[in-house]
Amino acid sequence: MTDGPDAEKTGRIAEITLDERTVIRRSPEVEHERAGAIADLLSDNRFRLSSGRAGPFLLHLAVEENRLSIEIRSKADGDTETIVVPLDPFRRVVKDYFLVCESYSKAIRSGNFGQVEAIDGGRRGLHNEGASLLIERLADRIDTDRDTARRLFTLICVLHIKAASHGLGEHPRS
Secondary structure, eight states, X not given: OOOSHHHHHHSSEEEEEXXXXXXXXXXXXXXXXXXXXXXXXXXXXXXXXTTOOOOOEEEEEEEETTEEEEEEEETTTOOEEEEEEESGGGHHHHHHHHHHHHHHHHHHHHTOHHHHHHHHHHHHHHHHHHHXXXXXXXXXXXXXXXXXXXXXXXXXXXXXXXXXXXTSOSSOOO
């Protein structure tokens, strides 16, 4: 993959959507995280396909049968490819991330700011772990940086909430 000014224009995500077909509800906190991740992602990202297809790209993320489906459409030529990633390797880190986020929200509501700071460190660590796992799982198909992977991991978590809202409780518990 090449670097330089053309790579900056073609090796990026220009638009991203999430599968909304089965969304029942999202808390204001989750909606804020989703909107923030998308806004940050669109303002600064690196996303290059190993296939050499030129972007910028339109992405659509969905969870289907315990797999992440990333539909990638090139704005340059309209060609589409889909990358499917099994979600089993993410199960523990997503579950732990939800538990820590829940503790974080409770600490904020209680006004215990010393606890908020400590929990936030753990939350960032899990977020980094999820991003590293995503980079590893996509390495042979997509070249991306840590910040882009962190934001994509946030969106994977949002999609898990969607999937969990169908009889599995508020957050994935498995």
